[in-house]
Each structure stands twice: as structure tokens, then as C-alpha cells.
Amino acid sequence: MKDFYGYAGALLEVNLSEGIIRKTPLDEEMARNYIGGVGFSTRVFYDLIEPGVDPLSPGNVLAVGSGPLSGTLAPTSARAEILSKSPLSGFIGWANNGWSVANMLKYAGYDHIAVTGAADRPVYIVVSDDDVEIRDASHLWGRDTFETTAALWEELGKEFWVTCIGPAGERLVRFASPISRQHSTAARTGMGAVMGSKKLKAIAARGTKGVKVADKKRFLALCEEANKRFEARHNLVNEWRTYGFLAGFKQFFNTEEFLKLKGGYYACLSCPVADNAWMNIKEGKYAGSSYLCSAPGTKLLTCANTPGLQEYDEVMKLTELANRYGMDVFSTVAMVTLSNALYKGELLSKKDTDGIGLADNPESIQTLLRKIAYREGYGDLLAEGMRRVCAQVKGAADYDTSIRGIDADGAKGGMLGATETFGHVTSHRGGMMERSTSISFRPRKRESYVTYSATIGVPEEAVERVCEGPEGLNTPRLTRYVEDMQTLIACQGLCRRPPVAQVWDIGLHTDFYAAATGIEMTSQELLRSAERVWNLQRCFNIREGLTRKDDRFPKGLLPMTLGGVEVSEDSMDSLLNEYYEERGWDVETGRPTREKLVGLGLQDVAKELDGMVGKQ
Numbered sequence: 001m002k003d004f005y006g007y008a009g010a011l012l013e014v015n016l017s018e019g020i021i022r023k024t025p026l027d028e029e030m031a032r033n034y035i036g037g038v039g040f041s042t043r044v045f046y047d048l049i050e051p052g053v054d055p056l057s058p059g060n061v062l063a064v065g066s067g068p069l070s071g072t073l074a075p076t077s078a079r080a081e082i083l084s085k086s087p088l089s090g091f092i093g094w095a096n097n098g099w100s101v102a103n104m105l106k107y108a109g110y111d112h113i114a115v116t117g118a119a120d121r122p123v124y125i126v127v128s129d130d131d132v133e134i135r136d137a138s139h140l141w142g143r144d145t146f147e148t149t150a151a152l153w154e155e156l157g158k159e160f161w162v163t164c165i166g167p168a169g170e171r172l173v174r175f176a177s178p179i180s181r182q183h184s185t186a187a188r189t190g191m192g193a194v195m196g197s198k199k200l201k202a203i204a205a206r207g208t209k210g211v212k213v214a215d216k217k218r219f220l221a222l223c224e225e226a227n228k229r230f231e232a233r234h235n236l237v238n239e240w241r242t243y244g245f246l247a248g249f250k251q252f253f254n255t256e257e258f259l260k261l262k263g264g265y266y267a268c269l270s271c272p273v274a275d276n277a278w279m280n281i282k283e284g285k286y287a288g289s290s291y292l293c294s295a296p297g298t299k300l301l302t303c304a305n306t307p308g309l310q311e312y313d314e315v316m317k318l319t320e321l322a323n324r325y326g327m328d329v330f331s332t333v334a335m336v337t338l339s340n341a342l343y344k345g346e347l348l349s350k351k352d353t354d355g356i357g358l359a360d361n362p363e364s365i366q367t368l369l370r371k372i373a374y375r376e377g378y379g380d381l382l383a384e385g386m387r388r389v390c391a392q393v394k395g396a397a398d399y400d401t402s403i404r405g406i407d408a409d410g411a412k413g414g415m416l417g418a419t420e421t422f423g424h425v426t427s428h429r430g431g432m433m434e435r436s437t438s439i440s441f442r443p444r445k446r447e448s449y450v451t452y453s454a455t456i457g458v459p460e461e462a463v464e465r466v467c468e469g470p471e472g473l474n475t476p477r478l479t480r481y482v483e484d485m486q487t488l489i490a491c492q493g494l495c496r497r498p499p500v501a502q503v504w505d506i507g508l509h510t511d512f513y514a515a516a517t518g519i520e521m522t523s524q525e526l527l528r529s530a531e532r533v534w535n536l537q538r539c540f541n542i543r544e545g546l547t548r549k550d551d552r553f554p555k556g557l558l559p560m561t562l563g564g565v566e567v568s569e570d571s572m573d574s575l576l577n578e579y580y581e582e583r584g585w586d587v588e589t590g591r592p593t594r595e596k597l598v599g600l601g602l603q604d605v606a607k608e609l610d611g612m613v614g615k616q
């Protein structure tokens, strides 16, 4: 077996139907072509999954991977993604978290794990270096995520990292989330429901092998350089660390009240930012509650317009409960908001809502949460997620503000920024900006976009096109390059929080990759691998029936202005055309062209898609 640096050197498959565990050596071609993390997951998932499978059937595949920098001293190198076919969208889904079991899997010797099939009874997977076992989890089934993790720590030892589901995942709530180490949420797209459908309660891992890097001296010098860059951005980093929010927290929230709840800071491995914090409620009806929250400001923002969630302790209690049940807090709040809108619109009555009516106080909201998590009564309907609820309730179609089934309320009116909002429709998982965060969350001058373009590797010939528009950018064209850069970040195993992404320019990525792995690739080659991953994900969705019509903002989120350009149902087409053109995709269909796929080395995928022409 080849000796790898940066990489652990092996991929793991656990088939729960057959109880079979396979270990496959990594090869360098896979490493170069897909880099790692979400890149490996995408390729393995695409190859293993049959088109058209029900996301909640044994045919779905759950993939978790770490990147070549994961588990090293490279700053912020602790993030990993869980990827699968989403039970909310029916397309590719993924969710990112720190403290993921993926980091420990790497220390145990595996870059990646793919869970296939489904068990006929509750199980958990335990990995301890070379030993991999599927164990009975009947004693854990029914417990919430905090209790499950505590029970596994008691059983195995606290050195095991645990990613597990709670009651929502067990009951296939379509927006159920796995939780790592009791607080770190792989929130979006229903990955917890996929685990539940496989009767997989948890993955627990412990590794003692560490990670070897190819050139220690160069690697340590790069760590020093990266840490200096974080220090140089002290104000930005400190703002994010303190509030978990940028540009305007003080404008929207009462910082004094917020800071009263904040206890000690907490960081993912190797992270100088440390935006996780203990939230301690000292007074009032939740006094004594204490839990670890990641970027708490984002939770406040999510709940800001929810009646009945005006006090910070109420928001924090709601977040804690969602984590305990193992549910995506963003989708949970979206479902509470939707429920209230349908009730106010007289599309649902008190009888339909089990007597709750308007959930406009903390108690009724908490009751709704419990009902959803356990699929009790009315909660069974809400557990299906926004798209299905709006399809099921007569007259509710216009209330659906999801994109590909993933609630996208945050995008309303374009308030998140230009590429950040536009990326909601081009993201393969739909309804979230996490591959399109750039610098456009606040107004900038054109020169800033020119400088930024260089940091993310926009080719010189494209800069004029990308930095052209009333506010110094062409939103769809810039989004294309931001997505590739963000995909590279995810493949490397790094964090994509805004202050972090601004430190990791393409030069730093390139140097770190070479120093860690010993594989020399140019910046453009690395970005090409990220582009390959992005195109493969698009092809997966096309294989599942996605068409250009799916790349739309729902009416409820429009109109908006992005980069100084008005976005309406009519103008959306021309914006999409620009995006497809910049991607080298067919403008009429929104599909990667044969030339594009062959150019990326995806001949097998091009052939498969050729075979589908005329079948859709």
C-alpha cells in the first residue's frame, strides 16, 4: 500500500444490510481529482447510489469524509461534511460540522466512511483504529442526542468522538440533524433522517495514529503564516468570535443582554477563532440551563422575526431543545413560522393544530418542537418539511419559500448579500448560501472585488466580466468562482465561516496542500478539482431529474436587488444564463456540456448523461 501524507490512506465502507466492513486503499488519482472531504464523498456516493432511490430506503448512501488538512495544525482544519440524498429535496444534500467523527476516523486511519444498506435493528458503528464493529444500539434508541453521547462516553470512554441522532432522526423527521459531541450540528438537509432510516443511532470513533505531513518544516512555517493572518484581522475575528455574526450585530441586537448569557469560548480543533460559546442562563424560567452553542448570533438572527422568541434566553432554550431532539434549528424555526402563517391565513384551524393555533409564546413553540420531533399528531405533518406541508394543505402553495424543498427564508429580499443570496438557487443542495459566501454581504467598491477575485483564483481573462455591474460585481458570474473556492475549502476539511474564508486565499490553499500531502498541484489544478466536484454534484441532481426550472427563487422571496440588479421572476432567466455561461454549461438546459465534462475528466458521467437525453 502506498504511503500517504496528509491523507490517512484508506476508505471505509460499512454495509449495514449485510454486516460487511470493507477497507479500500486510497489511490493518488482519487486524491488529485477530488482532493478529499466532500470531494471523496461526492465521487463515492455518485458511484454507489442507484438513480431514483428513495432517500429513506436502504439504497441511499451516507458518506462522511475528512480532508487532507483535517486533524493537522493548519488553522480551522476541523470541519467535515455528511453527504447523502436528501429526504427533503430528493437531490444531493450535505451538512457541515466541527467536532465531526470524521476527524477521529482520520486519526484511526480512514479518510472517508460510506454507510450503505440498512440494519434491521438499531445499531451503532464503533471504530477504534483498525477495529471496526457494528454493535447493537437498542439501549440507546429513544434517547436524545445529549443522553446518547453521554451513554456512549460512559460505555467506550470520552476519547471516542460521537456523532449521533436523537428522537427526530429515529422518526425520520425530514429535517433531522446528526449532532457531534453534544453540540456541533450537521444541521441542514435531513442527514439525521437518513441515519434513522438505516437504524444507525451513532458513529463513535477513536484514533491514535495521528496524521503525517510530507514537509514538516514548510508545513509549520505555513501554520505560522496563517496564524499571523488571523492576528492581523483581529477586529474582524474578534467581532465574529464575540457575536457569531458580522457587520451589524450591534445594530440589530442588544449586545449587553446577549453578553450576559455568554460563558467561556470554545473552538474546534486547531482554530484560533473559537466562535463556539457556552450559553449560561442564570435567571428566569430557564435558569440553570447551560449548553454549548456554535456561532450564537446566527441563531438569534434566525429567530429574530419569530413572535414569542424575543428574549435571548428563549432563543437559546429553543436551540438547545432542537439539538437535543436532533433537528435542524433553521428548518425548525421555518416550520414554526409556516405553521403560524397558515393559521393566520385560515388555512389551518385550531383543530388541525391540536389546539395550538398560533404558536406565539415559548411554551407553545416548545410544544410544537416536541410534537415534530416525536411526530405526534399535528407534528407529523410539520415533520415532512415546508414543501410537502405546502403541497398537502389546500391553498398553501404560495407559502412555500423553499428552494428545492430546503427552506430558504434567510434569502428573503436579498438581505444576506449578493452572491450569498444568489447562491441559494445555484447550490446543489438548495436553500442555503454555504457555498456562496464571498465579500458581498456588505457594499464594496469595484476595486475590492478585483482584489478579492485574485484571492479566489478567478482567471485574469474573467476578471472584467466578474467585476462589472452597478455595484462593482456581476453577481451570477462571481458566484460561479466563489462556489469553486468554497468547494475547495470543504474538500480540504476547512471551516468556511466568513472571517476564516477571507484568510484562506488560493495561494495558502495551494502551499498547504503541497506541504501536507507532498503532491504538487498548481492553484488552477486545485480549483479544477473543486470544479470537477461541483459539476459531478450537478450531474447527480440531473440524473435525479433536476432541470433548469428548479433553479428559481420562489415568489415569496422576490423581488430583491442583488449587486444593484433587480431580481424578479422575469429577470431571473437572464441572470441564470450568465451563470450557466460562466460555468460552461448549456444555457438552454442548465446542464454541463459534454465538452465541459470530458474536459474535467468525467467521461463516464458524460456518457451516462448522454444516455439520458430524451428520457426526461
Ligand code: SF4
Binding pocket: 076, 077, 078, 079, 098, 266, 267, 268, 271, 272, 273, 274, 275, 276, 294, 495, 496, 497, 500
Ligand atoms: S470558526 Fe468556529 S466553526 Fe469554524 S473552525 Fe473555528 S470554532 Fe469551528
